[in-house]
Amino acid sequence: MEPRILCCANQKGGVGKTTTTLALAHVLARRGHEVLVIDLDPNAHATSMLLPRETKPKATAIDLLFGRSGDPVVKTADPKIHLVPGSASLCEFESRYSREPHRALFLDKVLPKLVRGKPWEYVLIDTPSTVGALQYNSVTASDLVIVPVVPEFLALNGFNNLLVSLRAVRERLKKNVKYFVLFTMARPDLDSQKRILEWADAKIKDIHFATHIAWDARFLEASASAMNIIDQFPDSDGALAYDALWAEIERVLAA
Numbered sequence: 473m474e475p476r477i478l479c480c481a482n483q484k485g486g487v488g489k490t491t492t493t494l495a496l497a498h499v500l501a502r503r504g505h506e507v508l509v510i511d512l513d514p515n516a517h518a519t520s521m522l523l524p525r526e527t528k529p530k531a532t533a534i535d536l537l538f539g540r541s542g543d544p545v546v547k548t549a550d551p552k553i554h555l556v557p558g559s560a561s562l563c564e565f566e567s568r569y570s571r572e573p574h575r576a577l578f579l580d581k582v583l584p585k586l587v588r589g590k591p592w593e594y595v596l597i598d599t600p601s602t603v604g605a606l607q608y609n610s611v612t613a614s615d616l617v618i619v620p621v622v623p624e625f626l627a628l629n630g631f632n633n634l635l636v637s638l639r640a641v642r643e644r645l646k647k648n649v650k651y652f653v654l655f656t657m658a659r660p661d662l663d664s665q666k667r668i669l670e671w672a673d674a675k676i677k678d679i680h681f682a683t684h685i686a687w688d689a690r691f692l693e694a695s696a697s698a699m700n701i702i703d704q705f706p707d708s709d710g711a712l713a714y715d716a717l718w719a720e721i722e723r724v725l726a727a
């Protein structure tokens with residue numbers, strides 16, 4: 473069966489894209505699913521969380537995009553999670569196609585070959601916080617785009633820009649990419665955030681997940697020790713929230 477493809481995208485940095493990609497990968501692994509993570513961020517944060525520092529992959533995501541020979545998939549410490557590592561050379565792709573990202577839609581074409589005959593049920597793509605060819609490739613290849621947003625006024629501005637990119641994909645490719653906002657690092661005890669969450673419930677109810685990921689210092693602790701909260705603190709609110717999020721995502725994918 474064809475795997476379902478999801479990406480986390482938002483041009484605002486530090487909103488929880490990588491954390492969400494990895495948390496969902498570990499939630500899926502715990503549920504017994506086989507997952508492929510593709511790190512399309514030149515900063516390669518997901519890669520540094522999943523691979524030991526000394527690992528030097530022979531092929532990485534740039535080789536996948538350019539269709540070069542060599543298998544870009546590597547094993548991780550979790551037998552259910554495989555990875556196409558990111559690397560700084562992805563910058564090469566971004567700068568080459570930044571003016572005309574629609575000419576660089578390669579991921580959509582190389583993915584079917586990569587996943588053919590493989591056990592992955594889900595592909596999760598982590599993206600950089602820039603509007604450009606890498607984000608455009610990820611969104612175009614995905615069945616569902618998860619848009620992590622911190623419920624702050626300025627963060628919602630960036631979200632509007634992303635909607636413009638998503639509409640461009642829809643119009644240019646006639647492809648109906650589903651997208652859902654995920655509120656991350658939420659602090660509903662703050663009045664300013666509470667108002668935004670209430671606004672979202674009233675105005676964009678059909679495009680945001682009911683599950684919010686609350687701000688929790690354990691995310692910082694886990695990432696500082698290159699661990700993930702799902703395995704390190706499985707009973708924490710954060711781990712349970714990502715598990716609840718997956719249940720919602722399954723319903724969205726089935727709809």
Ligand SMILES: Nc1ncnc2c1ncn2[C@@H]1O[C@H](COP(=O)(O)OP(=O)(O)OP(=O)(O)O)[C@@H](O)[C@H]1O
Pocket residue numbers: 484485486487488489490491492513517599600601656657658685686687688689691692695710
């Ligand atoms: N719910 C949370 N509560 C507290 N801290 C969090 C939470 N989610 C993520 N973080 C922390 O916030 C920081 C930024 O998160 P993350 O790296 O996932 O964001 P990003 O959108 O991928 O950033 P970038 O744009 O740099 O790739 C990290 O240190 C992470 O551990």
Ligand SMILES: [Mg+2]
Pocket residue numbers: 489490491513517598599
């Ligand atoms: Mg990131």
